[in-house]
Amino acid sequence: MNLKVTYLILPLMLGALTQHKAAAQTVTIPVETSKNALVLQADGKHYLNTIYFGPKLNDSKEYSNVAAAYGSNHDPSGQMASAYTPGGSRNLLEPAISVIHADGNYSLDLQYVSHKTDHISDDITLTSILLKDPAYNFEVTLFYKAYLKDNVVEQWSNIRNNEKGIVTLQKFASANLYLKAPAFWLTQYHGDWAKEMRPEETRITHGIKTLDTKLGTRANLFEPSVFMVSLDKPATEDDGTVMYGGLEWSGNFRTDLELDPENNLRIISGINNYASPYQLKPNEDFVTPAFWYTLSKNGKGEASRNIQHWARNYKLLDGKGSRLTLLNNWESTFFDFDEAKLASLLKDTKKLGVDLFLLDDGWFGNKYPRNGDHTALGDWQETKTKLPNGIASLVKGAQDNGVKFGIWIEPEMVSPKSELYEKHPDWVIKQPKRDEYYFRNQLELDLSNPAVQDFVYGIVDNLFTKNPDLAYIKWDCNAVIYNAYSAHLKNQSQFYVDYVRGLYKVLERIRAKYPKVPMMLCSGGGGRVDYAALQYFTEFWPSDNTDPLERVFIQWEYSYFYPAIASSNHVTDWSKLPIKYRTDVAMMGKLGFDIVISKLGENDLRFVQNAVKTFDEIKPVVWQGDQYRLLNPREGSVASIAYVNEARTTAIMFNYLVNYRYDEGSIQPIRLKGLDPGKQYKVKEINLYPGSRSGIDESKTYTGDFLMKIGINPKVNSGRTSVILEADAQ
Structure with a gap:
């Protein structure tokens, strides 16, 4: 969800809800795509349950017969199949939402009030369902955005406090699904730096399986938020029923998978409530990020094509457009370069035949020059000893060679050895009573602080103001958050949520002013990849591991959830495998190069030059094909x-x-x-x-x-x- 847009439209939507007041009878609410249906039903007591999730029925009137077809169950609470399970009242299982009311009461009861379905376009419907607590002036609106052709649903909630005092949200999920099948298998992913997207498949047993992260930033480093659930039996590429899901949130996430006493699967996903009780003032809304999912009866391949098509059309920035093929200097020079070396690389860029030269880390800092990864983050001025004529001369040099120029930044971060740290220690995320603890020799800036948001936005804006022909940004994020503390916030429990919201505010401002500039989402590899972040970026960096054999496996797993046009793949010298193997693997996405062109043999150079031309011919099929x-x-x-x-x-x-x-x-x-x-x-x-x-x-x-x-x-x-x-x- 675009939070800025959401906050603007939600009050209008809520005010315009068509009032289908529930009498003492059931109300059936189908959320349908071209092939699937999620069916919700409010019973005679106004409780909203999920009664069906599966292939769409030809006659929607028959959904009212689904519950009876499954027969009676032994649910003493009546809430195991709740569409949004409240905590603290009758519920006996994991809640989707739990609160502390203004009077200190921990219980919550949510009952159906009304619903409506809007037809946004020929391909999109938006169903909204209003739930209210009969004892407290507290309400939740559930939203289901269905993409008909791609069989994808986005689900989120708007939580509103109408009480006279502050309500504390203890848990605040985006989605609460309920699946029926004889058995379930979970495919999840784990990893670390250079070991991204390693799959594990297990049968789901009773209890709760939790997929989560508490890293604050670079959230997907150890465990990505995407997953698969196979129903009945493990799905294969072309056979079996499988659901894919993922959260559109670039910070701490949590997904609970609970096999209930009736052997049905409850999936609850949203922002991780770890260390994050969130206070809602009177008449204040909390909008959760969207959770996306698709269901396929024909195996993993169909599910992937659903998601890839949906992403290109609706989620990925410029998903139907083109991309630039680039040459990066990182593995050629690392931090050791000057204008002369870069001038030579600009000529190599032209010789290679690609579109753009990307200057990576090491171009900034004067009091503490960036000659390694211990200094200068935050001091975004060109290093005079390396670049006496500044970025402007490099942009012009690129133009003189008939190519474009791009640049690397890591604007959320600060080095302890930097002028920014000395000037604004209150902008740095660190515990005032603890020793500083570093990840990659750096700390984060506090993006919950509007002044820091202005500073980070200004880094990008100043680069483009001074260099209007700058053509590309590589945005890195290499550290996780240790010792989380904001000098700006009075309530520290809101830090993790407000940090991500602050990041999105910055990115929204950048995209409002520079809507078409290509930007790579880099985070030491796939540390920050989700469909909220990809609204602002044209591509992501899957892994710092560019060994082509490793990349076959890494790119294969990412392809289940993300389209090829979003995957930035570079040819490097990490491996001893032939240049052809390295290039062929990189062509299975968005091709780029990070090699020393001047050291290539005659045939190797001729090969990569021809490969660039070949890629230009086939990339429309790779990027937009099935x-x-x-x-x-x-x-x-x-x-x-x-x-x-x-x-x-x-x-x-x-x-x-x-x-x-x-x-x-x-x-x-x-x-x-x-x-x-x-x-x-x-x-x-x-x-x-x-x-x-x-x-x-x-x-x-x-x-x-x-x-x-x-x-x-x-x-x-x-x-x-x-x-x-x-x-x-x-």
Whole structure:
């Protein structure tokens, strides 16, 4: 959710609610997409429950019969299936919301009052349901935004205090789902720096499984907020029922998965309430971030395509647009550069044939020059000894070479050894009675403070004011929050929430003034990746681990939840694998380079120059096409993935060797997916290394039916470790 927009429209929406006053009868409320339905029902006592989540029925009137079809249960509380479970009254399980009323009472009871459904467009409906406590002047409005074509729902809540005193929110979830099935399997992710997105699948047993983070920033470092739940049996790529979900929030999150005594699954997700009781003043609203989810009856692949299409159309900034291919200086120079070195790299950028040169860390600080990662964060002035003529001369130098210029910043952070720290210690997040404790030798600035928000916004604004032709921002966030404390806030329990809200306020201001400037969301890798942050960024950095073999696995897992156009993949020198393998892997997303062009051999240079041209030809299919995972790298010696354009006239198929033991490779044909069975296709190998020959007979023509039922062998082996094929309809 865009919080700024939400705060503007919610009062209007709440005031305009169509009053469907509930009499002593049930009220059935279906939230439908093209294939699925979430059905809520208010019973005769005005309690709102989830009675169904599954394939859409042809006749919506039949939803009223669903509850009876499942028969009676043994729920003594009557609230196990609650659509938004309140704590402290009759509920016996994990609540979605718990409060302390102005009079100190901990109980909450929420009853249905009214609902309405607005048709935002041909593809979007917004259902809002008002719930109120009969004993206290306290209300919650549940929102369900359904995207019909993509079978995605966003759910959030607006919590309002109409009492005469302060109400403290103890827990404040965005969504509370209720799933029925004989059994459930959870796929979750874990990781660390350079080890992002490692999957684990387990059967869900009784009790509560909690996925959460308490890191404050870089929230996804150890555990991303995205997950899958398979119903009945573990889903495969093309078979089984599976739900994907994730929270649109760039700070502490919490998802509880509870198998209840009736063997049904309750999923409650939202901002982590850890150390975060939030006080609501009279007549004040608290809007939770959106929780998104999709349901597929045809396995993980369909669920991914739902999310990727939805993201490109509605969530990712400029998701239907283009992207710049860049050359980064980081692995060429690290902190050791000057104008002469950068001038040479600008020429290399032109020689490579890419669009943009990106200057990474190390360009700022004078009293404490940024010659390593211990100093200068916060002092965003060009280092005079390195750049005596400033950023402006580099922007001009890039233009003279026919390329664009971008720059790295980490504006939320401060080095203890910096002029900013000396001038504004009250802007720094640190406990006044504790020793400072550093993550990557740095601390965070307090974005709950409006003065700090102005400063961080000013970093970006000043760069563009002085350099209007600046073309790209890489926004990093390398530290987590230790010793959380805000000198600005009177109530420290609101810090974690207000920090993220402050970040969004800054990003909203930046995008209001600079709506089209490409920005990479970088956080030491995938530490801050979610669909709230991606409203403001054109792409994200999946991992600092750019070893191409590792990246096959990392990018594979990210692809379940994020489209290829959002994944920023660079060719680097992390690995000894051939330059072709490194480049082919990076082309499975948004291609970039972080290599020393001047040290490339003649054939390697010619290859990457041709690869840039090849990528320009195929990137519309990779970025906007439907993705089909063909061979899982965790299940064999070859990874294979394909992208097919909407017209099904072109497919780009990436194939990689992931097992280097003797005689491993693609032994059998690999079956494609998503083609038109009636069309005739020519298959050719592209992105060949200079002097090499294709292993594919390009004279043959195949029907889509043949390629999907029999397939084609890309002949991946130890001598052909990466192969890209293009299938074109004739």
